[in-house]
Every structure is written in structure tokens, then in C-alpha cells.
């Protein structure tokens with residue numbers, strides 16, 4: 001943690017993680033037309049007060065959210081995430097891999113544990129710690145938040161720490177679910193294997209498994 005209170009959204013040119021700033025600058029030089037910044041959370045229709053479920057990914061993909069500026073937009077993980085949200089009634093299409101595609105979320109916000117793209121898709125523990133202040137502020141700014149869906153172990157662990165809960169007492173697992181205290185009242189945390197192409201290609205996560213985790217989180221959120 002930085003020790004300093006952070007706002008719910010990072011400025012696009014957030015300076016907190018030197019390695020991520022250097023990576024951003026290299027990406028900017030190579031692809032000036034890309035977004036190349038800390039990616040803001042994707043809010044539902046109606047805004048923050050309508051958010052009952054917060055979906056927390058790992059970090060922007062280089063050619064996905066880092067390019068388009070919207071979480072999970074433009075890469076395989078987003079294809080699966082947004083198709084599943086549409087199927088379960090938590091979003092309305094079309095999802096077309098671009099931020100102006102008119103996709104709308106219903107009662108759900110999508111964010112990331114780390115807001116800037118990391119090299120090789122792997123944030124360091126220090127980067128997750130530093131970015132956690134934004135996640136804490138993000139949760140605190142959602143007055144009607146009831147449930148969290150954490151995609152992958154890094155998101156799961158970072159979210160537990162953001163809530164002041166012990167990681168060792170709340171092990172990660174697919175559809176692991178814990179009742180915790182959030183900044184604005186009780187929260188149910190549901191975890192899922194990350195919806196990455198790697199996990200679906202290797203059979204770690206099937207579409208049916210992902211759908212089931214999303215529906216569990218939807219139900220916990222009362223949506």
C-alpha cells in the first residue's frame with residue numbers, strides 16, 4: 001500500500017508503479033493511437049448507485065483494455081466475459097470489442113485489481129499492493145454493493161487484502177464463496193478461474209463453469 005488514500009479511479013497517467021509507467025511509455029511510443037493508460041472501471045447504466053456486483057479482473061490486456069480503454073474489451077477474455085454477462089441478463093449487447101459498441105451493464109461494474117497493463121500480463125506483488133488503494137476506494141464509492149466476483153487468484157487475494165480479510169483463511173477456488181464485511185455493509189465474495197484463453201484452452205475453465213460462477217455471483221448480489 002502507498003499509505004495515501006486514493007480515489008476510486010486512477011488518472012490515466014498514474015505515476016505510482018515505475019515498471020508499469022515505463023511499459024506504458026514504451027507502448028505509447030510504439031502505438032500512439034492506443035489508449036495506453038490506467039483503464040477506468042466500466043460502470044452500468046444509471047451509474048455507481050446501481051452497482052450491486054463488482055467484477056474484478058486481473059489487469060488490462062496489452063491489446064485488449066490497454067488498447068481500447070475499457071476493461072476486458074478487445075481480447076478473448078472479454079469475448080467470454082461479456083457473452084456470459086449478456087447470457088445471464090447482466091448486460092445487453094451488442095458487444096463488439098470496442099468501447100463505443102453500445103454494450104450496457106445491468107447492476108454490474110467491471111474493474112481490475114491492477115489498472116495498468118503489466119509486461120507478460122503479470123503484475124508484481126508490489127504493483128498489486130500499490131494499486132489496491134484504488135480498489136478499496138472503488139468499493140467504498142459503491143453504496144449498494146452486495147457481491148464481488150474475483151477472476152483469478154491474484155484478484156481474489158488482492159480483494160481479500162483490500163477488505164482486510166486474511167488470505168490464508170479464505171482460500172481461492174472456483175466458485176469459492178465467502179461472506180465478508182465490506183466498506184458499506186456485508187458482501188459476498190465469489191471467485192472464479194480467470195476467463196483467459198489459456199484457462200479455456202487448457203480445460204481449467206469451461207464456458208459452463210464460468211456461467212455457473214457468474215450466476216452464483218448474480219444471485220449473491222440479488223440481481
Ligand SMILES: O=c1cc[nH]c(=O)[nH]1
Nearest residue numbers: 057058059061071072
Ligand atoms: O483481467 C483482465 C483480462 C483482460 N482484460 C482486463 O481488463 N482484465
